[in-house]
Amino acid sequence: MTRFRLPAPESCERPRKHSSISRGWIGRLTFLFTFLTLALPHLAMAHDFSAGDIMIDHPWARATPTGAKVAGGYVTIENFGNKPDRLISATMEASKQVELHEMSLTDGVMRMRGLPTGILVPAGGRIEMKPGGFHIMFLDLQRQLRQGEKVAGTLIFERAGIVQIEFQVDAIGALGSASGGHQH
Numbered sequence: 793m794t795r796f797r798l799p800a801p802e803s804c805e806r807p808r809k810h811s812s813i814s815r816g817w818i819g820r821l822t823f824l825f826t827f828l829t830l831a832l833p834h835l836a837m838a839h840d841f842s843a844g845d846i847m848i849d850h851p852w853a854r855a856t857p858t859g860a861k862v863a864g865g866y867v868t869i870e871n872f873g874n875k876p877d878r879l880i881s882a883t884m885e886a887s888k889q890v891e892l893h894e895m896s897l898t899d900g901v902m903r904m905r906g907l908p909t910g911i912l913v914p915a916g917g918r919i920e921m922k923p924g925g926f927h928i929m930f931l932d933l934q935r936q937l938r939q940g941e942k943v944a945g946t947l948i949f950e951r952a953g954i955v956q957i958e959f960q961v962d963a964i965g966a967l968g969s970a971s972g973g974h975q976h
């Protein structure tokens with residue numbers, strides 16, 4: 793039986809007002825709001841992170857059973873700038889080794905490959921990681937990831953540099969079927 797459960801990214805999204813900041817007081821309020829979000833990333837209301845032109849939405853990871861050594865992490869990255877950037881690596885507090893991976897369906901077979909040169913985020917573009925596609929692979933987990941907790945980590949970009957984030961740990965089966973093929 794395949795149970796399908798949405799990862800509920802909506803729960804931590806808020807309307808984005810990133811573009812024009814010069815329309816009178818609305819613009820000023822928007823600017824203030826953006827500033828507060830940058831200055832106070834731990835406000836409970838917001839679970840997104842930004843650095844320069846890069847906005848990172850809802851980083852999350854799958855909970856793991858006891859003793860598991862690997863887990864997947866997912867984020868959505870938006871580049872509001874006019875130059876491409878590249879996610880080159882990531883870290884996570886509970887994992888000694890982290891790699892960027894991609895899963896894709898080739899000839900009916902799910903394959904996973906490492907992305908040693910990282911993931912390009914085009915100017916004005918958006919990369920959405922999800923089970924069955926781009927993901928952050930936590931290898932050599934030092935402890936169990938429990939649903940509901942937040943785990944500190946970083947994303948490292950060629951241009952935007954090191955961005956501190958938190959992965960919100962979601963259910964083991966979040967987004968269902970893709971986890972089954974996740975083997976190394």
Ligand SMILES: [Cu+2]
Nearest residue numbers: 893904927929
């Ligand atoms: Cu992987």
